[in-house]
Amino acid sequence: MSKDLNLPNMSAGGAPGKSTGLVGRIGWFFARWVVAFLFISVLQVVIYKFVPVPITLTMLMDENPVTKDWTALDDIDRDMVAAVISSEDGKFCLHSGFDQDAIMQAFKRNAQGGRIRGGSTISQQTAKNVFLWQNGGYLRKALEAWYTVLIETIWGKRRIMEVYLNVAETGIGTYGVEAGAQRYYGKSARKLSPVEAARIAAVLPQPKKREVNGAGGFTRRHGNSIARRVAVVKNEALDACVYR
Template identity: 65%
Template sequence: MSDFRQSRAAPFPRPRSASRRGVIGWTLGWIVRLVLGFVLISVLMVVVYRFVPPPITLTMIGDALGGHGIDKTWRPLSDIDRNMPRAAIAGEDSRFCTHHGFDFIAIETAMVRNARGGRIRGGSTISQQTAKNVFLIQGGGYPRKALEAYFTVLIETIWGKRRIMEVYLNVAETGIGTYGVDAAAHRYFGHDASRLSPDEAGRIAAVLPLPKKRAAVAPRGFTRRHGNTIARRVGVVRNDGLDACLR
């Protein structure tokens, strides 16, 4: 009799399929929580940086860990010579004021040029570069590109063009251990960014794509030619109102 009662009290084994569904449900639940948490934190960071200067970036941390000092000074866009944002537009993103974060014409043009060989060109806008500089690492391949697109949409929506340009000119790497155009102006020309000639602004803008390999002082080769071209285009940006969104 006791054996019969003991056999009736023994639990039935849980079906393997039910156990598998439980694990999948638990995993999906955590994935949803992580995604929602990431979205919440990222939106909160973008909102905060709409008003507060980003204190540090992952690129700056990498420089510090690599033994380089970090030279940076935040300067409001209103205190930066207008030649500098015009040079950035001339050299990096001529349709900055008209696109919504992505310049598909530039992307298509870059793809055609790269397919033909020669110097590799990108189609990233100032908005995309700002998103990468503030929130992400420099490498990372396609996953980083996806996150870059996500943050680009956020800053275009929450910050607007003027704030994007202000942050870009303050966090972009302008030399080894040097960040922002004010630190660059002090390093290369011995004065702050409140006064920059078209030539000086053009040289800084020419350094931006490869700040660890290009020099703004006594530039040579492509850097010198590119800087001179940008300096000439500063007047075009002004006359054609290509910087109208910054007024």
Template identity: 65%
Template sequence: MIRAAKLLVKIVLWFIGISLALVLLFKFVPPPVTATMILNGDGITKDWESLGNIDRNMVTAVIAAEDGKFCSHNGFDQEAIEQAIKRNAEGGRIRGGSTISQQTAKNVFLWQGGGYFRKGLEAWFTFLIETIWGKQRIMEVYLNVAETGIGTYGAEAGAQRYFQHSAARLTKTEAARMAAALPLPQKRSVTNPKGFTRRYGNTIAARMGVVRRDGLDACVYD
């Protein structure tokens, strides 16, 4: 038992050390590849761009669509988590309450899918990136690693794929449509959205005005 306990302590210490080293490294260096990119098996098209080279409309759109409290929470939206737990307890399709910070932690350091073990690791990495990276870096990384289409990752690659121009000059409508497709980028159309995706894109476009008016994206541009 003592030997097993010592081994467990060593494993935990190694994990903490490696995770800290990776988070510190990726504060300055773009993550070269993620588990999602490798495991999807659809090829990898990506083009890293600094936050300053991504139109503010894209930042506003993902906050409007994914995480309206991005600038005010510490990585976890307690209210959204509680609502997700309540909905899931009622049955039907499982829904999450993940923030942009949690999604970034998952996309960069972990794998897709659920499970309490992975969610626990996600919470740890979310805490680390909120503490070490800060909001601007989290948003920059998120907009470069999020899946924006089949085999396509990041705002720049998505903008080139769908609109044939740089993410530096996305219109409000273009950004809203890309954000609307983010939860299911392999199934939702960006260039010719129909039904729910089109309505959701219009809703996001309307919310973008609220985000800008209320300064809900201000932490990204301090």
């Protein structure tokens, strides 16, 4: 003799139905958050294609008084552009935001131990400096990658270089190469010599620890090496994407 089986109502009223509804609401909330983030991030990048970046999280979190002076790329000496390409990203005009070779080399060096080194391009550094924070793990790197794709697509190389040279930290509490040029040499970034531009570029990886004036040891040698490569960058048109 058969007996009726009391099966749970999977569509409404029972616990499984409530669980499914909760999952659906969480999924809908997450989807809306993602769409909002995508919209806001694209809007940010579009605005900064035309408007100078007024402030960054790095500046806001700096414990020192901040000095900055937004300067158009046309008012920055070409030697400064060549110096940062030579120092920070020799393939700046050749990649689309990510240098796979540099990433793999950094991975191999880090696997051997010692000081952690990155493989970030100027585009990645710009994305991080403008839209994100300095420290962080996989989340920050994922967001950095997203913003890098956006600025490469929407800004282009010339605007990326212009923004980078205005937001990069060039000394304690000093942001941008114009503020750096005024601080160290008492002159405009338009009038920098190859050696002066190279010395500013040499401190970019560690602006709070390296000195431009009176630099010695590694910083001095690195600056001299960058100065020698400035002419190579220009002669081989490695900065062509900026001045085309």
